[in-house]
Amino acid sequence: MKGRRVPFAVSATAVLTYAFLHLPLVVLIAFSFNRSRFGVQWGGFTLDWFTRLASRPDILRALRLSLVVGVASTLLATVIGTVAALALSRHRRRVRRVAEALLYLPIVTPEIVAGVSLLVLFSWLGITLGITTIVIAHTAFSIPFVTVVVLARLEGTDRALEEAAMSLGADELSTFRRITLPLLLPGILAGALLAFTLSFDDFVTTFFVSGVGSTTLPLAVYSMVRKSVEPTINALSALLVIVTTVAVYFADRLARGSTRA
Amino acid sequence: MTSRGRSRRAFIATATRAVLAASVAAPVLSACAGERRPPAPGLEPELNIYNWFDYIGPETVAGFEQEYGVRVTYDTYESNEEMLGKLMAGATGYDLVVPTGYQLPLLRERGLIARLDRSRLTNWGNLMPLFQSTPADPGGEHGVPFQWGITGIAYRADLLPSAPDSWGAFLDGFAAGKATMLDDGREVLGAMLRYRGHSLNSTDLAELAGARQDAIAAKAHLLAFMTLALKGQLASGDVAMAQCWNGDARQAQRENPDIAFALPREGSLIFNDYMVLLSDAPHPAAATAFLDYILRSDVGAAISEETGYGTPNRAAQERMRDPIPYPLPAELARLEYQHDLGSATELWDRIWTEVKASA
Amino acid sequence: MIAARRRFLRWVSRHEGSRGALLLGPGGAWLFAFFLLPILILLGYSFMPRGPYGGVESGFTLEHYRRFLDPLYLGILRRTVWLSFLCTIACLLLAFPTAYFIVRSGRRRNLLLFLAVLPFWTSSLVRTYAMIFLLRDSGLINRALMDLGLVHVPLRLLYTEGAVLAGLVYGALPFMILPIYASLEKLDPALLEAAEGLGARPWARFVRIVWPLTFPGVAVGSLLVFVPSLGSFVVPDLLGGARHMMIGNLIQNQFGPARNWPFGSAAAFAVMAFLMIAMLGVLRMTGGRAGTGDAR
Numbered sequence: 008m009k010g011r012r013v014p015f016a017v018s019a020t021a022v023l024t025y026a027f028l029h030l031p032l033v034v035l036i037a038f039s040f041n042r043s044r045f046g047v048q049w050g051g052f053t054l055d056w057f058t059r060l061a062s063r064p065d066i067l068r069a070l071r072l073s074l075v076v077g078v079a080s081t082l083l084a085t086v087i088g089t090v091a092a093l094a095l096s097r098h099r100r101r102v103r104r105v106a107e108a109l110l111y112l113p114i115v116t117p118e119i120v121a122g123v124s125l126l127v128l129f130s131w132l133g134i135t136l137g138i139t140t141i142v143i144a145h146t147a148f149s150i151p152f153v154t155v156v157v158l159a160r161l162e163g164t165d166r167a168l169e170e171a172a173m174s175l176g177a178d179e180l181s182t183f184r185r186i187t188l189p190l191l192l193p194g195i196l197a198g199a200l201l202a203f204t205l206s207f208d209d210f211v212t213t214f215f216v217s218g219v220g221s222t223t224l225p226l227a228v229y230s231m232v233r234k235s236v237e238p239t240i241n242a243l244s245a246l247l248v249i250v251t252t253v254a255v256y257f258a259d260r261l262a263r264g265s266t267r268a
Numbered sequence: 269m270t271s272r273g274r275s276r277r278a279f280i281a282t283a284t285r286a287v288l289a290a291s292v293a294a295p296v297l298s299a300c301a302g303e304r305r306p307p308a309p310g311l312e313p314e315l316n317i318y319n320w321f322d323y324i325g326p327e328t329v330a331g332f333e334q335e336y337g338v339r340v341t342y343d344t345y346e347s348n349e350e351m352l353g354k355l356m357a358g359a360t361g362y363d364l365v366v367p368t369g370y371q372l373p374l375l376r377e378r379g380l381i382a383r384l385d386r387s388r389l390t391n392w393g394n395l396m397p398l399f400q401s402t403p404a405d406p407g408g409e410h411g412v413p414f415q416w417g418i419t420g421i422a423y424r425a426d427l428l429p430s431a432p433d434s435w436g437a438f439l440d441g442f443a444a445g446k447a448t449m450l451d452d453g454r455e456v457l458g459a460m461l462r463y464r465g466h467s468l469n470s471t472d473l474a475e476l477a478g479a480r481q482d483a484i485a486a487k488a489h490l491l492a493f494m495t496l497a498l499k500g501q502l503a504s505g506d507v508a509m510a511q512c513w514n515g516d517a518r519q520a521q522r523e524n525p526d527i528a529f530a531l532p533r534e535g536s537l538i539f540n541d542y543m544v545l546l547s548d549a550p551h552p553a554a555a556t557a558f559l560d561y562i563l564r565s566d567v568g569a570a571i572s573e574e575t576g577y578g579t580p581n582r583a584a585q586e587r588m589r590d591p592i593p594y595p596l597p598a599e600l601a602r603l604e605y606q607h608d609l610g611s612a613t614e615l616w617d618r619i620w621t622e623v624k625a626s627a
Numbered sequence: 628m629i630a631a632r633r634r635f636l637r638w639v640s641r642h643e644g645s646r647g648a649l650l651l652g653p654g655g656a657w658l659f660a661f662f663l664l665p666i667l668i669l670l671g672y673s674f675m676p677r678g679p680y681g682g683v684e685s686g687f688t689l690e691h692y693r694r695f696l697d698p699l700y701l702g703i704l705r706r707t708v709w710l711s712f713l714c715t716i717a718c719l720l721l722a723f724p725t726a727y728f729i730v731r732s733g734r735r736r737n738l739l740l741f742l743a744v745l746p747f748w749t750s751s752l753v754r755t756y757a758m759i760f761l762l763r764d765s766g767l768i769n770r771a772l773m774d775l776g777l778v779h780v781p782l783r784l785l786y787t788e789g790a791v792l793a794g795l796v797y798g799a800l801p802f803m804i805l806p807i808y809a810s811l812e813k814l815d816p817a818l819l820e821a822a823e824g825l826g827a828r829p830w831a832r833f834v835r836i837v838w839p840l841t842f843p844g845v846a847v848g849s850l851l852v853f854v855p856s857l858g859s860f861v862v863p864d865l866l867g868g869a870r871h872m873m874i875g876n877l878i879q880n881q882f883g884p885a886r887n888w889p890f891g892s893a894a895a896f897a898v899m900a901f902l903m904i905a906m907l908g909v910l911r912m913t914g915g916r917a918g919t920g921d922a923r
Contacts (some may be wrong), residue, residue, distance in 0.1 A: 013731050018886060021725040023721075024804075027721070029745075029746070031797070032746075032753070032754070034757070034761065035760055050679055094654075109658050109659065110654065112658070114851070115668070116662075119895070120669070120899060124665035124666045125665050126882060127668050128664065128903070130682070135360070144661065146657065147662050150658060151658075174710075205748070207750075208751070209750075211861070219316045219360060225750055232752070232755075232756050233865070234321070235500035244750075244757070247753050251745075252745060256741070259741050291703070353681065354883075445783065451869045492786045492870055493870055591694070613886075621880075622699055625699060
């Protein structure tokens, strides 16, 4: 966009906003390498706090659980969300409005309401809270995100390719497998990565539907944070941030690269 | 296909493979939870315990796992109400929980806890006679006494001009800005009731109104309502005076010897905690074995030495270097046990909400 | 095998309509069962009397809603709404210039977008912890202020209402940047140039052209900020020292220590009802503005 330069006030605010968004986390991660335990005096560089994490069985268990739940809910949400996106893009009818409303309802509901309502549901059905209930909950809030991402990808692809394949004699299933799916794959992967990130980082919903021995990493961080401020928590937080950054980076690349197709 | 297209395809192929690999690896990882010897005969292979935070010895659970070959899942909570709230939600999957004495009649009446199989508790005789049958658990049929303690004031002797000896210290801004009270309605309102000379189990509207007023007045001087973070904050000096349990104060003293503990002259509450077996426990045999295990003198001693609370176990006490002595009659006169509030629970909850929501 | 496949395909092509339902089925069913249905059950719970355990027992009662209409609870809701409103305004003031900056950034746009998106996905808990780390008496901000000699005693930053607000803004800001960016991006610069050519001053250009056209983005962003802030309980708990009660804390309390699920459900629904009304109000405003925007 050509034209006059951006007013200084605007640029300054923008820069400050970026600083506000990122500096606290950068500081947090920086101090996870700090040798001294208390205060913010720099006592030297160390990886001790990270290695200490590895020797804490409760944290390792939480990490393992977060990964298991993340992968399970991602697989479910990706499949269901992709299928839903396909349906939404092809069938332009009144159903679409209702479906969209249902699909996007989670976004306008405070997470605490969703969390307690799931607690109520599971209690009413007599289902013991545990890993299963967490996976169910995570899948539920991930589906809309996957749908949005895949739908965006779908709307950007050229329907002509599919029509060409069909006119050449391929049936629906082959067309889907050979043409549509590969075209969609970047979008699907991006959606999957985002679903994983949502699940890996989720706290509120998980808080209400977790049970015996189903402490995910964010729940473990919560207990630690409530208790004290120490570099071990910084290290754990750094771990969470790094996983998130990597996942979002790849999702971003996949989603963006694909629109240039 | 362009070279860019080729490399993009390769990237996507790699990414897909990675995702598939991860989804296979994760369940495998969780399955290989670690090899363990088979459980002792008659015991289930797992046990789920729900206990207060920082309320066990460092090797207690691991020791049990080794000896009995049972895998223990150990979760923690910060207040009776939190634990009860979880229990009331329905089948939780826990086997053992640690309620305070006043909840035992309640749990018993509602069939939530099971009768102990005393024949399997071979170490029962280790308990002091006064703990073998208590008002909360007559005949010792439903709970194994775990620890006992009192609520008082923990403070930094080096940061305060003098030792606080009254609950009024929270009202007159004695350590203003650096004082905290427990994040527990029964504790805070109970303290304020004792301050005015009433019972901390009062359901009298006038007395409670006074306590409410005092609590709101105290809140103005408080840094925060704090339970879990107390030890760290006392040690670092962010908090100079806190409503605190004696065991926590003792644990904090290890980090900072300037921390002292005082029982206010108006009196306070004394509590017995019991480890109980839930009636819908999925692993009752393993749970009973654990109950017997903690009654051992060595295990009991290790627990109390770590937690800093009093042990109900005579044999354990004899092994300890520096056990907390059971209160003398003069002190006991100032101490009060909590009772279940029954229908007044909602009233207390409302008052506590008012205190927390006040400006 | 091939015959089965052919039969399946014939069935599929014949049932074109129900195929849509089939594809939408799993997603719709999942969300219905694990999102809509639970909320309906929650609504039902709010009208049932409290059981002995804190759950519900059969019956119908309005007592929980009556109880919620007490000034104590309405006051908590009011304070929460006020804080969330402040948070939304603060986010708006920060996000708008930022979004504009991204739009005008040329080659670095992708990087800036990525940097704006990233906090959106980071765990809210970690971000709250980062705030604690900065704001506590022995934290970085006080340390810096003391080292610079600006203060001699640490400022009480943590456990204040300001800390809660800062935490809310920090958590919600990314949600405001993206929708506004999306709206701004679609803005045709020719419009602004034309307006300038006709003599309109910068402020007038903003009010008359930029604001109305980006209003949908602002509305979406405000929604995405206001809703989570309203239900927040971790931030007031960790940053407020458990002494600044927001409605989220009340609800969480009822489902935990206070053991009063029906009352908690009623409180949750009061929040939802408030949100619905607020959203309808905004929708009505957006409908009007969008109309103006379309009339180019």
